[in-house]
Amino acid sequence: MAVPSPSKIELRTRALEKRRAFARALPPELRRELEAKLARRVLPHLIEARIVAGYHPMRDEISPYPVLEALGEGQTPALPWFGDRDARMMFRKAPATEAGPWGVLQPSGDADAVAPDVVLVPLVYADRRGTRIGHGKGHYDRALSHLREAGPVFTIGIAWEEQISDDPIPGDPWDVPLDAIATPGEWISCR
Numbered sequence: 271m272a273v274p275s276p277s278k279i280e281l282r283t284r285a286l287e288k289r290r291a292f293a294r295a296l297p298p299e300l301r302r303e304l305e306a307k308l309a310r311r312v313l314p315h316l317i318e319a320r321i322v323a324g325y326h327p328m329r330d331e332i333s334p335y336p337v338l339e340a341l342g343e344g345q346t347p348a349l350p351w352f353g354d355r356d357a358r359m360m361f362r363k364a365p366a367t368e369a370g371p372w373g374v375l376q377p378s379g380d381a382d383a384v385a386p387d388v389v390l391v392p393l394v395y396a397d398r399r400g401t402r403i404g405h406g407k408g409h410y411d412r413a414l415s416h417l418r419e420a421g422p423v424f425t426i427g428i429a430w431e432e433q434i435s436d437d438p439i440p441g442d443p444w445d446v447p448l449d450a451i452a453t454p455g456e457w458i459s460c461r
Contacts, residue, residue, distance in 0.1 A: 278440060282403050285395035285433060286330075292432045293330035307454035308428060309336035315426070315450070315457070316341070316388060323348040323386035326366045326375040332430055332454075334390045338364060348384045350409070351376045359413040361386050385417060391448060393427045400448035400460030401439040402427055414446040427451040434458070 276284070296304070316322055322341055324334030326349060338347040347364040355371045363382045366375035391410055395403040404410055417423045427448040434453060441447070451458040 278403055278442075279406075281439060282394050282406060285403065288432055289394065289430065290330045292430055293332075304430075304454040305333050305336045308332060308452060309340055311454065311457055312337050312390070312426060312428070312452045313340055315452075316345070319345060319388040319424075321346045321348055321361075321384050321386040322388045322390065323350070323361045323384075324364075324390045325350055325392050327392070328374065331392050332428055334392075334428055337390060337428075346384065348386050349377050350413070351379070351381070351383075353379070358416065359409040361389075361413075385420060386423065387421075388424045388426065389414065389417070391425050391427045393429050393433060393448075393451075395433055395435060395439065396427050396429065396448065396451055397435045397437065397439040398451070398458055398460065399438060400427070400451065401441045401445060402448055403439060408444065411444055411446045415444075418446075425449045429453055431455055 370376035
């Protein structure tokens with residue numbers, strides 16, 4: 271008898287628990303070292319980028335700040351911004367200076383709105399084909415879909431190694447696949 275594969279909700283729940291346990295067990299100095307390794311892995315892929323969007327990490331997420339802080343001359347860091355809980359996510363120039371409607375720091379509403387050509391995407395879980403599970407609100411799928419209507423956008427999911435599945439994850443028609451995934455120990459091309 272075949273065992274049914276877990277649903278996205280079940281995968282998300284398990285992956286959040288696994289990410290939480292892993293991240294909270296990291297001593298601060300090891301966490302900083304791993305985030306610096308992630309930056310060294312990602313930065314060579316950003317040489318041609320003009321505007322690179324990251325995110326303000328929640329407690330257990332790997333931080334994109336070491337990447338954003340190491341951008342070169344002529345490169346602009348950006349972060350997600352929400353006008354309210356029902357608004358579509360957009361990107362504004364960094365830094366994050368105020369709490370957004372979800373309680374996560376975001377740029378000021380006065381910061382310039384930008385269209386990034388590279389987006390560092392947080393994830394809860396992803397497979398090596400670029401199928402990503404986020405927190406389930408669809409903010410990134412809608413924002414990336416909107417950005418791609420205007421032109422190419424390269425997406426890099428960033429995560430701890432424990433968040434990557436060797437088994438395929440079920441996708442939905444509205445899921446926007448990642449172009450690549452980076453962890454402190456690996457670069458995964460998904461296209």
